[in-house]
Amino acid sequence: MxxxxxxxxxxxxxxxxxxxxxxxxxxxxxxxxxxxxxxxxxxxLPHRGTVVPTFRAVTLDGRPVIIGERADSTARQVLFVFNTRCPFCLATIPAWQRLSDSLGRAGVEVLAISLDPGDSTRRYVSQHDLRYSVLTFPQPKLKRLYRAVAVPQTVVLDWGGTVLYARTGTLDSASLDSVYAAVKHRTDP
The missing domain is CATH 1.20.5 (Single alpha-helices involved in coiled-coils or other helix-helix interfaces)
Structure with a gap:
């Protein structure tokens, strides 16, 4: 019991x-x-602190460029990574254009890198009136080394190829401010 x-x-x-x-x-x-x-x-995905390899390429308009290396230790590069089939990349074009216009005037090199072949990228650039320099990765392995697997990406590099800022996705006003802050990082007296 x-x-x-x-x-x-x-x-x-x-x-x-x-x-x-x-x-x-x-x-x-x-x-x-x-x-x-x-x-x-x-x-x-790329993230702050990642060091990317330097590579040489030619923009679609024939200008030679070096990605990930600058002579001036205060120099920055802003990279926009996209593909021609991505609706989010298309939606991000106006924000990228604003960044390109304002940063270009400040002496920052702004480049877009397409994950697609040159012919389809040329058509896309023409169709959407992209006014910043565009190139494609010259070697497929660079896509992996730059961790370019998801688009759109916005990446800020310092003079030695270290990622100061990386964002995958569309840009809103807060993320635009973050890009500007990353570009300004360690350059002010």
Missing amino acids: LVRRWVPGVLGLVLLALSGLVLVLASRNRRLSSEYQELRQLST
């Missing part, structure tokens, strides 16, 4: 403890999943 009385109480306590354990495990699982996504993003 005594056993009958305490069994429901013990079972209730065990059930309560198991419920608490499930909640703790669910919380940890959610946190680990979030950390995994952050690490995955760090390993596949």
